[in-house]
Amino acid sequence: MQAIERILSEVDRAADEIVQFTADLVRIPTVNPPGEAYEACARFLGEHLERRAFDVEYIVADGLAEHTARHPRVNVIGSRRGGPGPVVHLNGHIDVVPAGGGWTVDPFGGLVRDGKIFGRGVCDMKAGIAAAVFAAEAIERAGVTLPGTVEISGTVDEESGGFAGVAYLAECGRIAKGRTDFVIIPEPLNVDRICIGHRGVYWFEVTARGRIGHGSMPFLGVSAIDGMGRLLQAVREVLKPALASRRTAMPVVPPRARHATINVNGIDGGQPVGGIQTPCIADLCRAVFDRRFLIEEGFDATKKEIAELVARVAAEDAGATGVRFDVRDLMVVHPVKTPDDSPVIAAVDRAIRRVLERPAELVASPGTYDHKHVTRIGEIPHCIAYGPGELELAHQPDEYCRIDDLVNATKVIALSTLDLMGGGR
Numbered sequence: 001m002q003a004i005e006r007i008l009s010e011v012d013r014a015a016d017e018i019v020q021f022t023a024d025l026v027r028i029p030t031v032n033p034p035g036e037a038y039e040a041c042a043r044f045l046g047e048h049l050e051r052r053a054f055d056v057e058y059i060v061a062d063g064l065a066e067h068t069a070r071h072p073r074v075n076v077i078g079s080r081r082g083g084p085g086p087v088v089h090l091n092g093h094i095d096v097v098p099a100g101g102g103w104t105v106d107p108f109g110g111l112v113r114d115g116k117i118f119g120r121g122v123c124d125m126k127a128g129i130a131a132a133v134f135a136a137e138a139i140e141r142a143g144v145t146l147p148g149t150v151e152i153s154g155t156v157d158e159e160s161g162g163f164a165g166v167a168y169l170a171e172c173g174r175i176a177k178g179r180t181d182f183v184i185i186p187e188p189l190n191v192d193r194i195c196i197g198h199r200g201v202y203w204f205e206v207t208a209r210g211r212i213g214h215g216s217m218p219f220l221g222v223s224a225i226d227g228m229g230r231l232l233q234a235v236r237e238v239l240k241p242a243l244a245s246r247r248t249a250m251p252v253v254p255p256r257a258r259h260a261t262i263n264v265n266g267i268d269g270g271q272p273v274g275g276i277q278t279p280c281i282a283d284l285c286r287a288v289f290d291r292r293f294l295i296e297e298g299f300d301a302t303k304k305e306i307a308e309l310v311a312r313v314a315a316e317d318a319g320a321t322g323v324r325f326d327v328r329d330l331m332v333v334h335p336v337k338t339p340d341d342s343p344v345i346a347a348v349d350r351a352i353r354r355v356l357e358r359p360a361e362l363v364a365s366p367g368t369y370d371h372k373h374v375t376r377i378g379e380i381p382h383c384i385a386y387g388p389g390e391l392e393l394a395h396q397p398d399e400y401c402r403i404d405d406l407v408n409a410t411k412v413i414a415l416s417t418l419d420l421m422g423g424g425r
C-alpha cells in the first residue's frame with residue numbers, strides 16, 4: 001500500500017480513539033470567561049502527546065493581568081521532529097464559551113449518540129484538536145517518516161482575544177517566521193471549506209454627557225440619553241445603509257457578512273434600571289459598538305467615518321440641547337487574508353479533493369480568530385483555518401460534531417501536513 005492509503009486507513013482504524021479523545025476533552029470544562037481548568041486541559045493534551053513521543057513544553061502567559069493563581073493561562077506545545085523539512089504547526093484553542101441555557105444534554109458530559117459527539121466546545125474546537133492529534137498519529141502509525149516537523153498546540157483565551165494564547169506564543173517567538181513555516185487552525189468551518197482570513201474589528205465606546213436636572217422639568221437639563229438616541233438614529237439611518245452598500249471581494253460567509261456591519265453591544269445611561277428611582281435627567285449615557293470592517297475599507301477610514309458621524313450629530317445636537325460626545329477605542333483587529341498562491345491553501349485543497357472527492361470551497365470568517373496573531377505578530381503569511389464541525393453550531397445549545405466529519409477532517413489534516421513537508425504526493 002502507498003503511504004497515503006496507509007495513513008487514511010490508520011485514521012479509519014483510530015476512529016473510536018478519536019471520538020473518545022474528543023469526549024475526554026469536552027469533559028474538561030475550560031469555560032472562558034473566566035478561564036476554568038486550563039491547566040488540567042493543557043496537561044491532559046500534553047501528557048497524551050508525551051506518550052506519543054512528542055517533546056512537550058508548557059508556556060504560561062507570565063506578566064499578563066489575566067494570568068492569575070486562580071485562573072492560570074497555560075498553553076501547551078508538542079513537537080515531533082522528523083527530517084529537516086518544513087515545520088507544520090497545528091493550533092487549537094482549548095477554551096470554550098459558557099454553556100448558556102437551552103441544553104437537552106449535559107454540556108460537559110461528552111455524550112456520543114447518533115453518530116455525533118455533544119458538548120460545549122466540541123465543534124469549537126475540541127474536535128479540531130483531536131483531529132490534529134490523530135492526524136499526526138496516523139502518519140506515525142502508517143510507518144511514514146516525517147520529512148519535517150509537526151507541532152500541535154493547545155492555547156488559551158481565543159474566545160476573549162487570544163492575548164495570553166496564540167498572541168503570547170507569537171510574541172515570544174514560539175509561533176513565528178523563521179521557526180514555523182505553515183499553520184493550520186482546525187476551527188469548525190465545515191469539513192470541505194478552507195478559511196483564508198477574516199474581516200477587521202473595531203470596538204469603540206461612545207460617551208454622551210448632558211446636564212443633570214429635575215425630572216419633572218426636563219427642559220431645564222440636558223438628557224444624555226436623548227443625545228445617544230440621536231446618535232443611534234444616525235447610525236441606523238445614515239451609517240448602516242452606507243455599510244450595506246460596501247461588499248468585500250473576500251469570500252466571507254454567510255453571504256450577508258460580506259458587507260461591512262455595525263452592532264450595538266450594550267448601552268448604559270441614567271439611573272440603574274431596577275434600582276431606587278429619583279427624578280433626575282440623565283447626565284451620562286454610554287454605548288459600545290462593534291464595527292466589522294472590510295479589508296478594502298481599512299482601519300483608518302473606518303475610524304474616521306465614525307469620528308465624523310459623531311461630530312456631525314454633536315454639532316446638530318449642540319444647537320438643540322448641548323450634549324457632548326467622546327469616542328474611545330476599545331479594540332482593533334485588522335483584517336487578514338492568506339495569499340492566493342499560498343502552499344497551505346493548495347495542500348489542503350488537494351487533501352479535500354482526495355478525501356471528500358470534491359473541490360474545497362474557500363471562505364473567510366465573519367468573525368475573527370487566532371489567524372490574526374499568527375500573521376500580524378508571528379509574521380507567518382501561510383496560515384489557514386480548516387477543521388471538523390459546522391460553523392453555525394458554534395456557541396449554540398446542544399453543540400455537536402458529526403463523527404464522520406471528524407474522521408474526514410483528520411484525514412485531510414494528515415495528508416495536508418505530509419504534503420506541506422514535501423511528502424506523500
Ligand SMILES: [Zn+2]
Pocket residue numbers: 093124125158187188369
Ligand atoms: Zn473557535
